[in-house]
Amino acid sequence: DTEVTQTPKHLVMGMTNKKSLKCEQHMGHRAMYWYKQKAKKPPELMFVYSYEKLSINESVPSRFSPECPNSSLLNLHLHALQPEDSALYLCASSQDAGRRERGTDTQYFGPGTRLTVL
Amino acid sequence: GQNIDQPTEMTATEGAIVQINCTYQTSGFNGLFWYQQHAGEAPTFLSYNVLDGLEEKGRFSSFLSRSKGYSYLLLKELQMKDSASYLCAVKKVRQSNYQLIWGAGTKLIIKP
Numbered sequence: 001d002t003e004v005t006q007t008p009k010h011l012v013m014g015m016t017n018k019k020s021l022k023c024e025q026h027m028g029h030r031a032m033y034w035y036k037q038k039a040k041k042p043p044e045l046m047f048v049y050s051y052e053k054l055s056i057n058e059s060v061p062s063r064f065s066p067e068c069p070n071s072s073l074l075n076l077h078l079h080a081l082q083p084e085d086s087a088l089y090l091c092a093s094s095q096d097a098g099r100r101e102r103g104t105d106t107q108y109f110g111p112g113t114r115l116t117v118l
Numbered sequence: 119g120q121n122i123d124q125p126t127e128m129t130a131t132e133g134a135i136v137q138i139n140c141t142y143q144t145s146g147f148n149g150l151f152w153y154q155q156h157a158g159e160a161p162t163f164l165s166y167n168v169l170d171g172l173e174e175k176g177r178f179s180s181f182l183s184r185s186k187g188y189s190y191l192l193l194k195e196l197q198m199k200d201s202a203s204y205l206c207a208v209k210k211v212r213q214s215n216y217q218l219i220w221g222a223g224t225k226l227i228i229k230p
Contacts, residue, residue, distance in 0.1 A: 031215070040223075041222065042205055042220035042221065042223055045218070048215055055215050056212070090160055090161075105209070109160035111160050112160050114158075
């Protein structure tokens with residue numbers, strides 16, 4: 001089973017709203033990732049959690065706030081977003097996050113949340 | 119710096135073979151992934167190469183030459199459902215983790 005689930009599938013929000021994106025995996029993976037993807041562009045890394053600790057933050061604006069309540073769950077809290085933040089937000093997980101260099105540590109992606117900020 | 123290049127778009131005929139190339143320049147190389155992404159959907163893992171040579175998986179094969187900074191994805195017996203974007207991504211160790219450095223993707227159009 002290589003399933004990563006994300007909710008909601010679609011989200012429309014105003015610039016003053018607060019919302020959260022959720023991601024879940026039950027593969028026992030210890031690394032989880034948030035990506036942002038604009039149309040016709042590759043995924044752009046936002047955050048990496050490794051063993052439930054934030055290990056990489058790609059200088060993401062503070063209006064995006066990640067949270068990892070446990071090893072299976074990853075949230076992304078959104079507040080005061082801008083229209084240019086509209087994108088597909090992808091969650092991914094991998095068995096590890098690079099501690100075993102010889103491993104593939106394949107990242108498996110969830111279906112994404114299509115976010116529109118009005 | 120780091121740089122990954124792929125053709126922007128390719129067209130092929132149903133039933134034929136197509137090769138999608140990827141060249142990269144990066145320090146800390148630790149493997150290369152190929153993902154398939156249909157429009158509006160998430161990337162799906164296709165293959166991973168860390169050693170030189172060819173990895174075959176059904177209709178899809180992936181090749182890596184680390185000395186040349188070069189990989190290709192070979193798709194045989196093309197089907198209409200293979201119309202998608204194909205992204206190569208280099209695995210790069212960073213601090214005690216790793217990250218993927220993504221190419222811009224190659225949009226593959228399959229014609230009947």
